[in-house]
Amino acid sequence: MTNKRNNLIPFAFLMAAVSLGGCATNEGYRPESSTQQVSRQISTEQEEFLQVLSQVKQSHIFNTNIEAEKFWQGSLNRYLLQLDPERLALSQADINEIEKQHPEFSTLIAAGAISSAYQVGELYKQAATINLETAQNLVHDISLADFYGPLNSQEWAADAGQLRLRWKQHLTHDLRKLTRSGLTNSEATHVLEKSLQHQIERLKHSDNDQYFNTLVSSIMKHLDPWSRYFPAPSKDYSDSSLVGIGVALKEDTGLVQITKILPDSPAPTSTLKVGDRLVSLRHDQGPVVDLAGINLDEAVETLAAKKGAHTELTVIRDGAKIPILIQHKEVKIPLDRVSRYIEVIGLENQNFKIGVVKAPSFYSSPVSSADDIRAALKYIQNNHADGLIIDLRNNVGSILAESLKTSDLFLPLHSPMAIVNTDERWKVYDAFSEPQIQLPTVILVNENTAFGSETLTSALQEHGLAVVIGRRTSGNGIFCQSKKTKTGAVCIASAALYKINGESLTGKGIEPDLSLKLYPADILSAEKVTSPYNDYLLDSTDSVYSNESPRFDYSHLQTQHEQRVKSDPTLQLYNQYQNALAERELKGYLLDDASYLRLQNQINELELRWNEMGQPDVEMQETLRLFAELLALKK
Template sequence: MKLKKFPVLLLSLALVTPLALLARADGDALPATAPTADQATTSKLVYGLLSDSRYAYRPRALDDALSQDVFKRYLEALDGGKQFFTAQDIAKFAPYQTQMDDAIRSGNLEPAYDIFAVYRQRVDQRVAYARALLKQDFDFSGDERWEYDREKAPWPADAQELDGIWRKSVMNDWLRLKLAGKKPEDIRKTLDKRYANLKRSVGELKSEDVFQTFLNAYTSAIDPHTDYFTPKTAENFNQSMSLSLEGIGAVLQRQDDLIAIREIVPGGPADLSGKLKVGDRIVSVGQGASGPMTDVIGWRIDDVVAQIRGKKDTKVRLEYIPAEAGIDGAHQQVVITRQKVKLEEQAAKAETIVVPAGAGEPERRIGVIKLPAFYQDFEGRRRNPNDFTSATRDIARLLAQFKIDGVDGVVMDLRQNGGGSLDEAIELTGLFIDKGPVVQVRESGGRVTVNSDRKPGVAWDGPLAVLINRGSASASEIFAGAIQDYGRGLVIGETSFGKGTVQNLVDLDRWPANEKPRFGQVKLTIAQFFRVAGGSTQHKGVVPDIAFPVSVDATEYGENTYDNALPWTKIAAVPHTQYGNFAPLLPRLEARHAARVVDDREFQWWAEDVAHFRAEKAKKYVSLNESERRAERDRQETQRKQRQEERRALGLALDPLADDSLDDGLGAAERDIVKDAAREKLAEKRPDPLLRESAAILADAIDVLGQDRQLSAQVLPESSGPGRWAE
């Protein structure tokens, strides 16, 4: 199939979460042991798609070898930490190793559901054991330790070995709460509820959850970025890409049996109602201005969301308990008219950093644009190509404001940006270059297409830097790589993720032409992309011009950690303008950077914390000795106070979370939702030494090139076009 037949091209990371962690309670959940007729059809459709070279970039025959791989990945999805199944269970499952291929091809999914049925039993048994342990006291004076990283550990031999693993896990949970100041009776209540919720969650999983997990064991065996979405998860994915939905504009979170409001979208219907607030708990939902109310206590959060979402201009009624009232507090009601809600919190945002004047150098104002994803409203673009949500359109407006404000340079902050729309990556690059190729795309048959920015002119022709880290992937790497290949700007930070493949959303209902979604969608790898200079970002990522200390070990996170990722390769370069060559400038910038960060306390603290974190993570265990753990906690507390005092002495901005930075031993659903939401907001205001230093490096480049005309002519030979850094 030709690439042009895929209008929606995606470049993004997809994280596969163990099924147990996706579990959410539902008062009337369907039994998870029964595959449906639609699932059988879906399985056959996905098989046909992934085994056909007209669609898949790297199709794999569904034979016994792949069947064994699917089997292994399915077990990992269910029990990646090897805390439920025993080696005896795995031995009993052994005949299924070569039956997974037949199950997928035929749509006879019983093997997957049989394994899941045992998994559910083992969860019940483990939870019962953990809850029984809470009746005793623990001795934390020994030299035991909890080895939490069990991914590469062998399967426990039997239930007795699992008992030992779970005893240490429970001890660690208990010790965390004890160190946070909790009393034994409170610890018992908290952990008993935590383990009971785990049992209930897994026990109430629906058939569609099991099916999605099994099919993703198959898709991930093809390549790391091919995924299956049920109709419900496909809808959520598309909404996240468009940054909009039709509903009331509230983010929900489950706490015990209730659904609470975690966040209210500013300007959305819930906000404009003036009644709902963070922490309110929803107990019933009704459709329209009148009629019956449906009790949603104990429901899964996605089922409650489905009740609240709806078409624009329709009404929904919510019965809720106010946050300040107890669980038995008086109920209140509100009628809200649904509207299209824009998720502004996930959109591109701008700020300005002032870099102080130096010796003989002026103060510099550096504009920063933070882009969390390359989002685009695909459906909105089809309906109206002149008015749709788009990262590029948003950033063009921010750049126009920067020009009005007279900033000296711009930093594009793409840290943790896992990608998104290929079109957006190309069009965003076009805001900084005056026409030309941006990325090369090679299909499975070997045909290479060059995707270019065809619009003349630029939105920003001045100094530019791109800030990346290990979490910058795919579309982020296309943009950063193109800026680097053109010599259009500096790339600063860490080597990026290394994802160099292109995905497309394939609607499985397109062939049966269903009126309503039944079979879901597949995010399918259809091509590999290459930089205009010919190299791939696959595995290698984008290497920064100015490097910061590595925060995440490349052996633990990145494309190279996938056992079936495509290898690195290279194709021919395509002609493109070389606006600049920063190589002669880099030694001067690195020297200034090194000299500055020596005296930058925030940067040094960050480097110290990263080194400590990596050292602790490399151990893959924590001590269960209370004295050792308390000494470490005291060290952290002393360090926190010392740093805060030093901030005051140096006139630095205080860390708003300095008084709330130690481990409280709780999970997200166990904390006070109002306080936790406020804490998230404060986290956005924490000092960001890496962003500040990136702005300083860009200011250095402006100053050095402005002072050294000979160097400027060498670095920026195309100084009359985009990339004009010095007057």
Template sequence: MLGKTFILIPFLATFFAQTSLGSSLTDEKQELRDDEDEEENDYWQGIPFGEEDFAEVRRFVKLFYIDSSYDKRLAWVMAANYALQELSPRYELLPSDFYQKAKKQKKDRYGGKVRKLDAKDQFVLHEVGERGRRLPKVVDLTRLKKLKDEERREQEALEKAFLTIPFGEADFQRVMAFVKERAKEAGTKDFSKFYIAATTGYVQSLDPHSAILPARAWDESTRNTEDASFEGIGAVLTKKGEDTIIETPMEGQPAHKAGLRAGDIIIAVDGKSVVGMPLSKVVKRIRGPKGTKVRLTIRRVGEVKDLEFEIVRDRIEVRNVQARLLDNHPDIGYVKLGGFIQGATSAVKSAISDLVEKTKGRRLRGLVLDLRNNAGGLLEEAISLADEFLDEGVIVSVKNPSDRDETYRAKKGAYTFPVVVLINAGTASAAEILASALQENKRAVIIGERSFGKASVQTLLHPLLRRDYYIKLTVARYYGPSGRTIQVTGVIPDVECPEDPDSKERPAFREEDLFHHLSQIPSSYAPVQEDVVSHLRSCVQRQGLAQRIYKADPTPQIKPDYQLLVALDYLECMIQTQGG
């Protein structure tokens, strides 16, 4: 049996998620990568999975899950519901009273055929067909937030209704008998997908970070976090309403060389309109093999007519660790860490050493460590990297109900230069451990937006006799140096700074937006760096350049990174204060 300790957000836990709003609320932004596609690979295909496998997963839950008193009734309900959703037409399990009330309020939503397995049952099977909870093709983020809130309220009402009726393993078995019967009528002989769905539902009832994962899917997702390359034009796109907008071209890449600018709206690709098209489909149309051409029709502010750009695709390198010395800030380094994969600490140390070699005096004056959109990874990598920046103090404590607590303390670190850390809503788990360790030990100033807020630890387990899938279970919580947990609350930056000071705040997707997340534990934690930040703020107001640089060119080709500009203002003031 394999056990690995991970602390990351659930990028693969939603294979059979029945609520359509869950993972779609992340910031809708993509690099043009060759592996982006609107069609999800069926990684479970060819993996046999039956009743015995489902039973084995439940045994693992009993042995390893953080909360032995989890709601078993809800687990059986979700197992049944997920299996029913795999039928064609689809069905859903609803409490009888809930169904009767809901039908009166939403006839279109609950107008399908209904049947009972037994007259005495207090639940019904409702034929959903192809209807159900769906997002409109185009929706702004404010509307998306409202839809998500409506979905949450309905889901909570449904789960509350299930608490009033009996439903256990025997009821689940009767539902599965119905599922198998319908599947046989449709000519299906292999019931694997129904048991995979049932198992997924059971495990998803625990918390959003527990899951069963095909080994191939896990391995592929890990490779995508590592250094890689893709073929495309080299631009970051974002979706705003019906428009696909170039967030920024990547410097030196085909999009940049062709003359595309931040803020350009893509109207058509190879002569075909992409207005209102999902972002993933736009990406699919633009990407392609190296050396081939793609023609983009662009609408640009200030131009009377739409512009045409013919761009030759190229191979673009993507690195888990990216590092450079920053222009106009002598001997100040920048390191961006994409994820805490195996060897991440060594890669960061190597990158810093390379930066030091490029400085005039063979030393860095300061460092910006960019953890934005770092979704986490290996616990030990987060601890070892934090240790490089700290001389003493607690890094993190891990508390497991069945084992003794573990507290990880810093030893003499390698670096003494001032540090600023950048975070946002995509900063999660292992990245939050590093950020909170540096913040609470007063080693770095944290700048940006509140982080994701996931303070739980998962272990990756192999079933006893299989190697084609994993069981990922939440086994512990982690706590910062002060003894508080950032579950739900996230890391609060010392300096709140939006991505774009001129735009309205966009709804972000965080832990609190996930169904069945671990509860928040209240704490009396008070910010530890208020005095330091207050002093630095005065310096930044006098000498800071971020606002001036950002406002200097209202239509830049490459969009300035405002949060990085602010981070540099604070870092320069930190260096000045410390006499660097």
């Protein structure tokens, strides 16, 4: 490894260049006029295509050889899968026919002949339209009396007959889910019909621009999980007089469902709740708009209205249709800032005062998360705490500069904090000031603790300054660099984070010193405990720091924790409740009505008991208990 100890990269550069899981930026886009859009020729898109590949060749951290024939093998299948990710619009027979007509697809695309993607796109449109229309005809033939096994989206249906059977299975599952959410059979059938009709309409309007964007996206997806292509926006969203209602949404079985309600927006002042499914709306006594079958983009556009406008929403909740009136106002996205508090934990005739700093994200504007953490640490010190917990659960750590500034609050001057590799140009980041706090420290993490949060956790763990409790972290040590292209932008995985002991964070994550065993096995499935980045492991590099101190033996505390999980009433109730919710989510559509009703009654009973307990944060409670036990051992 070359000499890493150069000057630190300026924080401003890091904040501009780093983004977790893709660089979602529209910076630099200047929407073309309609005349310019019409006059665009294939040569312009070829230039864009070749520019994207050039950027990949220059910057990709995994050194993928995009000039090799092997890279382009399977391009047609990847392109079609990007067009039809659920494998419900095409059969293997359709794909075989497309391959017959375009046997040289991969070779042509590798050479920049992207017109073949447009031709394949049109063939896809024709076949998919026929198959979706066939599915439409099936809607009235399905019966809730029929039960099928789990849905299979890992393989293409062999032919039209197999695809028809798959659609029947899919529609039956969706009909059952919709009727169990409170719709009548005819209302649920209407949702399915509208959903298919919207899919067909969107398909009919597919054009070369969409085929091009899909092609490039399929190539970027083939590179790694991080790299992304961002085409120029197809619509102008600059009309500031239109505002939404302050909710986050997701698509769910032909309807859109509320997943989050923002404070300081119209939604909290209404009776909207997380989990509500939107059925229809009416703006200011206008016509009723049916929301069945629309996608997220269409939902956002439909929900928007002028400031001060009144909208009546109809939602489905707990089996009932509920009308809700909302007045539109400007929605401000809140900054989820650092918070702090003190907990007193009694243990064996001793009281331990533990300060908790919750950092749900790292941010740099309009204020700095590192500065907020510094202020929280000062508060905790002034309250004479015996120990400190830093809660980094679900902190994706997208701003590395803030992570390093936070690490600096704990580490001695000139201590290494992290290593970054950018195209074999190695940098070690050292602490640049004296530590601001010296307290026994625990860091609480989970599978969504990522990137800069993993850097902070690793630095304190390796220096022996913190005990890590929770579940293995994300293993997302890659950051992307965004670059403009002729008409859009790319975000390319261009650098990797390493622990100071030389190990790559990517694909490995950080193993906690004490593992929380709160989640039942069927909830914490293999997909959740295995990093999605395991296929992108990077070789270790030279260590810049080695902690020679003997590691503390946590096995006794681990055993006590696991025994508590089996005997503590609160933890038992928590596990039963989570198990039941998981069974409904993952297997509910496979249950007959009687079994589903029993499961739902069980959930209602467990939810009532859980609410009576105040919905405690059992992970934090158990972490506080483990920390107090650790402090008692070390006293």
